[in-house]
Amino acid sequence: MKKATVFALAMLLVAVAALTFVSGSTTALAQAPTITPVPPVPKPEGAVEITFWYGLGGNLGNVVQEVVNKYNSSQSTYYVNAVFQSSYDDTINTINAGLASGNLPNLAQIFEAGSQRMIDTGRTIPVQQFFERDGMMDVIDDMEPAVRANYQIGGTLWSAPFNSSTAMLYIDRAAAAAAGINPDEPMVTFDQVADYARALTVKDANGNTTRYGMGIYGEGWFLEQIHAVHDAFMGTPNNGRAGERMTEYTYNDAVGVQWVEFLKGLVDEGVAVYYGQAGAGQTASASAFANGEVAMHWASIASLRGLLSAAESAGKGVEVGVLYLPRNEGVTGKTIVGGASLWITDVGTTDQQEGAWDFIKFALTPEIQAFWSVNTGYIPVRMAAYEQAEMQAGLEQYPQFQVALNQLRLTGITDANTAHVSGIFVPYRTHYVAAFDQYFTGGYASAQEALDAAVATSNELLAEYNLTVGG
C-alpha cells in the first residue's frame, strides 16, 4: 500500500512535470482558428487596472482577448485585465455572489437575459451618462437601431452593446434548387415553409426517410423571435421595456401557440425531426444539417461560419443559405437581436470607472467593430463599421450576412419587436423548453396546454423575483 501510494504520487508528479514541459514546446500545428490566442500584453508601470469579466469561450473568447490586447497596447493610462468567467450564466452568478462583499469587476459582459438583473443590483452606471457627458450622442445615433433598442430600457442606454446576432432559418440551397424552391426569396410564410419541408423530404425505395425537411429543437429564443416578427408582446406591460417592470408573461397567446403547433405539425407529418432541448438538440440539428440529413435548420446568424465549414468538411454538397423567420401572410415584422453588452459597475475608483468607459469607447470604434464582426460573425454595433474595407470584404464573402441585416431592418422599432426584459429570463426559457419538450414527447395533449403550464410557472417565479427586488 505504501509503495503504491508513493508510486501514485510519483506518477502524478511526473505527469504534471511532463505536461509543464510540453507546454513550453512550440511545435507548429495545422490548425486554423481565425484568431490564435495571444497571451495578454504586460501591464505598464503605473497604469490603472480595470477588471473585465467576460463569458465567451472558444474562438470567440480569443477574439475578445485580442480586442483587449489591441486596447492595452494602444495606450498606457489604463490596463484592462480580462478574466474569463466560464459562461454567460456563470458570469452573472459570480456577480450575484459577489454583491454582498463588493467583489465585482469594473466592467462585465452580460447577456441580454441578465439586463434586468444587472439593473436591479443597483451597482451599475448607465453608459448613457458617459455618452452624454462626453458629447458622444452621435455614436449612439450611429448604432444599428435594433441593437441599440435592445439595451435601451425605459429610455436609457444602460449598457454598451458588444456582440449581437439574430435568428435565421437556414436552408440547404442545393437541395432547395433540386426541389424547385427559390432560396433567394427570403420572405416566407408558415405555409410556404411547411411546403418547403414537404418538398425537401426524401424517401428511399423502402419508404425510409433519408432526408427530413427540417431539424427542430426546443429553444426560447425562437419563441421570442416569432413574437417580435408578429409585433406581439412576450409579457405585460410592454415587454418590461417602458419604464415599468414586467409583471406577467403572456407567451401562451395565439402567436406562441401557433408557433409550437406549426413545428409539431411538421414532425407529426413526418417532414421534420425533433432533436430535443436546446444545447444537445441544437448541436444534433446543426450536425444533421451540415451532413445533409435535414434541409432546414434554425440558428443564429453568428453560427454561419461554423455551419459553412462543417458543411464543407462533411462533403455532402450542402450549400448554406438563409431565409427570414417564417410568419403569417402579410406580416413584415423584424426579428430581435440576442447577444451581450458591456456593463460598467460603480465599484472601485472613479479612475477605474473612467477606464472601463475608455475601453468601451475603443470597442465601439468602427475599426474595432469591423474587426470584431469579421472575426466572430456578430453584427457590428456601429453603422460606420460598414465603411471599413475589412467589413465590406466580409459582406462580400458572406452574402447570407446581408440577409440577416435586412431581416433586422424590416420595420421600425417597437417595444413588442425588441427583446423583453425580466428578472427571470433564464428560468423562463428553461420552463418553456421543458414544456416544449414534453409536448413533443407526448406529455401534453395540445400546445395551448403546454404553454399554459410554462406560463403559469414563469409567472410564479416572476412574481417572486419582483417581490424580492421590491418591484
Add this chain to the structure above:
Amino acid sequence: MNAYAGVRQSRIPYFAMVYGLLILTSLILLSPLLFSLSLALQGPTISPSLLPPDLSKLDWGIFLSVFQDEPLIARWILNSFVVATGVTLGVIFTSSLFAYALAYFNFPGKTLLLFVALGSLMIPFEATLIANYLLIAEWKWMNTYQGLILPFVASGFGIFLMRQYFLTLPRELYDAAMVDGCNRFRYLWLVLVPLSRPAIATLAVYTFLNTWNQFYWPLLITNTNEWRTTQVGITIFRSFEGGAVFNTQMAATLIVMLPTLLLLILGQRQLVSGLTSGALKG
C-alpha cells in the same frame, strides 16, 4: 495427463466467455473516455462520427495545441493538485481526530456531536456558499490556496466513515496499549491510523476526486486566470454559437482527467477493500 488436458480443454470456452464478457463490460464502462478520445482526434468538426472516419489522419497534435492555446493549463493542473492534496490531508487529519474521540471516549454531548457531524451531510454546500464566500473574501483569501482548501477540510462523511472503521477494531488493543503506557495521541497515530489504512485510502481517493472535480467554489473564489483550477479553466475551450467544435474541448478534458484516472487505477485495490469493509462491518 490426458485427463488433465481434457479438463483444460473443456474450460477454454468458459474462459473465452468470461474474458469476452469482461472485455465487453470494460468497453462499455470506458466508452465515454474512448468516445472523448475519438472526438479529440477527428479534427475540428461540428459533426463528428462515433469513430474517426479516417484512421490514417488522426490528429494527435491536438493535445499539444491545447497547451499552445492555453499555456496556463499546466498551472491549473498544479492548482488542482495542490488544492485536492491539501483538502485530502486536511480531511484525513480532522476526521481521524474527531472519529477517535467519538469511538473511544465517553464524554457529555458525545451523541449530540455525532449527530451534528452527520447532520452536516444534509446541508447542501450551496446553502452555506455565500456565508463561506463572505468569510473568505473578508479574510482577503481570494486567489489563494488556503481560500480554496479551508472550507473543505472537515467532512461529516469522513468523520462517520472513520468512526465506523475505528469501532470495528478490537477494544482490547486500546486497553493493552494503555497498560503498556502508551498515551492517547500515540495510540491514535501509531496504532489506530496505520490499522485503518483501507478506510483512510477510501476517504483519500473519494475526497481527492471530489475536490478535483469542484467547479463552483473555485469559480467564485478565484478571479484571475492563474488561480483557476482545471474544471473552471477548461471551460475556455468550449465554443459558443455555431462553433460547437469538440476536438480541443475533448483533448483538454482528457488532459485534466489524466491525474485522477491514475489515482483511481493505482488506488483501486484500497478503494474496493475500504468500501466493502465499511459496508460489512459498519
